[in-house]
Amino acid sequence: MKPLTEMAQSSQIFRNVPRMDVLDLISKGSVKEAERGASIHLQGERAHSLFIVLEGWVKLYRMSSCGNEAVVGVLSNGDCFGEAAAVPGEVFSTGAEAVAASKLLQIDAQDLWHAIDSDPVLCRAFLGATLSDNRALVHQLGQLKSHTAAQRIADFLLSLCKDEVGECIVVLPYDKVLIAGWLGMKPESLSRAFRRLEPYGVKIRKDRALIQSVERLLAFADEDPSKSWSEKAWKTS
Amino acid sequence: MKPLTEMAQSSQIFRNVPRMDVLDLISKGSVKEAERGASIHLQGERAHSLFIVLEGWVKLYRMSSCGNEAVVGVLSNGDCFGEAAAVPGEVFSTGAEAVAASKLLQIDAQDLWHAIDSDPVLCRAFLGATLSDNRALVHQLGQLKSHTAAQRIADFLLSLCKDEVGECIVVLPYDKVLIAGWLGMKPESLSRAFRRLEPYGVKIRKDRALIQSVERLLAFADEDPSKSWSEKAWKTS
DNA sequence: CGGGCCCTTGACGTTAGTCAAAGAGCGTGG
DNA sequence: CCACGCTCTTTGACTAACGTCAAGGGCCCG
Structure with missing residues (x-):
């Protein structure tokens, strides 16, 4: 359990957050193992958890109604996804699937809300992570449209x-x-x-x-x- | 100035925030008029302000180094952009330009930081707005890649x-x-x-x-x- | 009336998707 | 160890989609 907390603390989202603020939250999370091809969450599903990739590879994808899949993110160690869980009532706007055997830290949405409510530092960390996602998406869009x-x-x-x-x-x-x-x-x-x-x-x-x-x-x-x-x-x- | 505050309060970002929490912040903002074609901010520039569209149309775009422009957003009344300003040290990941004569509420980054620090409700509002941007970008990517x-x-x-x-x-x-x-x-x-x-x-x-x-x-x-x-x-x- | 901009149309070339087939690894089981 | 089947990858021929270049029409505004 020690290396787990270290990994989670150095993740994209918590990197700049003081140790004390995250320890409690991380300790409430559970480690989930996913083998290659395993679905982690579905597009449109209620955003029940936040995930942090501890090991392996995860793809975020969008499924069109005709079965066509568009990959919108490929994540690895220290990356974080499912930020939608930070807001009550949100749904996942993408699906997530392990593309290699992976270990994930899964944090329940309710624990998340509680943590965010009681610690503004965490809230800002999420804001930063979501902005970072945003940048990545905008970059991808720019690439796609003009290259x-x-x-x-x-x-x-x-x-x-x-x-x-x-x-x-x-x-x-x-x-x-x-x-x-x-x-x-x-x-x-x-x-x-x-x-x-x-x-x-x-x-x-x-x-x-x-x-x-x-x-x-x-x-x-x-x-x-x-x-x-x-x-x-x-x-x- | 009265209709201004009303408009800003009903904007995408502040819609679900109690009146009291936003009044102070809005009052610190200034109204900026931009005519068609006017640049509002540049890609890569330090994120000095948050903007809320009160009237008109604004496009967000990404410029590739070869001069090719990719539009990544088109915004109108009540929409908000430049959320990057909520995080110290961030830069705008897109350019913004008025595509019609527009009125914008411009809120200085420092006022923003102060407001966010002192009011967790606002911070969550920003998180929600950024997630919403995220959804829009993901939708656009899905469209582009598979339609x-x-x-x-x-x-x-x-x-x-x-x-x-x-x-x-x-x-x-x-x-x-x-x-x-x-x-x-x-x-x-x-x-x-x-x-x-x-x-x-x-x-x-x-x-x-x-x-x-x-x-x-x-x-x-x-x-x-x-x-x-x-x-x-x-x-x- | 003339100039500029937006929009459309046509002809053409390039890019990327489709369909089909075959080669390259790789693990399994004989 | 080799044959087999599997998946991933490459290749080829063809087609559809989109960009490019060029020209022309409509509209607004001076």
Whole structure:
């Protein structure tokens, strides 16, 4: 139980909250194990709990009525989801599913309300976490609306090798079906888009991406999609 | 100044907050007038203020480094933006621009912090507002990732005639360039996608949309995009 | 009347989805 | 150890969707 509290304290949401304020809340939570493929909560369901990922991977997704799934988040150690539980009467706006064997800290909504009521510091922590979610969503929206599939992959790879320069090798953290969903495309398109990154010095081997130059990739990720023709002409000559 | 406080109190964010808790905060805000095209705040700028739309229309957008703009929100009376200001040290994750002559209530970040610190009720109100933003973003992502342009328009039109049934006429609340941006497409595509809704009983005349049957449109908005061929074959025969 | 902006239309190219098939791992059981 | 079946991934051919470029019409306002 010791490593559990440490993990939860260093999580995204509680990172900047004094130890004392969170201990009580965390101690009321329970650890839930979820195997790959297990559903954690459903879209539209009453937001009964807050979750913190202690270990593993969780995807947040939106199901359209025709059965089409859109991944809106992929979370790992220290990430937090189900913030809707902080507000009485809310429902989950996404579904959540473990995409790898995972350990979660589950905190009951009522305990949460009580904690928030009695401790303003916690409330602000939630506000911060939700704003952070917001930023992530806005970023994703921006990517989706004004970048090609290949550029979104570039952005994704770059997010995996933050602060690196020059050459670097990154490990793809989950399978390509999920990466495709997360980036808003089909697996086939992902596969092809990886190919299109080769001219920019990116090679994929199994679950590893070899990036020749982070700078070059960055330039590609930011460039205007509408001038692909001129780029291409310039490049194939 | 009287109608101002009323408007602000009935805004999205303060709607469920007791009058007393907000009066003080609102009184510290200042009214800002913005004409069409005026920039309200920039992406990346320190989040110095919270804004509440009293009148007019505001768009939130994300600018990619290549100058491509993605609209991530379109706000009107009672809507609130710049919640990032509630957390010290935050920056705006989007830009904001008036797309029509607008009146805004601008509340300084420091006043906000003070108010939140001294009143937990307000803090929870912000949490609720941010969660609400979150839901909207998630909805938009879902639409973008798993629906065609025509379906997104259908969803948009339906959001304008909530709770209506059968035939109905809605007024497009802003110009088509902005609608296109908001729905993640180019104006040309919007124009063509409107045509594609005609078989489903939608006609556009100037800034009005005539919907023959809300139910039929709803069915179209939710249907699986991948079976368009069979639908089409079935329809043109 | 003229200029500017918004909107539409047409022709065309690129991008990504669909359908189908085959290759690459990988664990299981013989 | 190998054959088998499974899932993940890649590839190919084709199609649909959307963006781009260019032109033209309608409308407002000076």
